[in-house]
Structure formats: C-alpha cells, structure tokens
Amino acid sequence: MAGRQEFIQFLKIARGSCSEVESHLYVALDAGLIAEPDFKQLKVQAETTGRKLSAFIRYLSNQNTK
DSSP: OHHHHHHHHHHHHHHHHHHHHHHHHHHHHHTTSSOHHHHHHHHHHHHHHHHHHHHHHHHHHHHHHO
C-alpha cells in the first residue's frame, strides 16, 4: 500500500508540473518567445497530459478502496 500511495503522490506532483508548464507557456506567449499556433498546440498537450494524470490518480485511488 505504501508504494502505491507514494506513486500517487508522485503523479500529483507531475500533474502540478503540467499546470506549471501551462503557466510558463502563457509567459512565453506574452513575452513573444513563442508563436500563437505553437502555444495552442503545447497548451492542449499539457492539458491532455494533466487530464490523463488525474484519471490515473483516480483509478489508483479507487483500487485502494476495493
């Protein structure tokens, strides 16, 4: 059980990193360091990764209750 909980914590940190990437993308866009089409594509990828991490966290958390 402890190993699973540690892994879930790791996934939560990774999900937070996805949000941080999104934030940095906005900064890069505002600073003119990234083009709008690239920003949109990377933002979608970060959002998708975050959603997948959230789903995996839910799945693992539900396995603990069974």
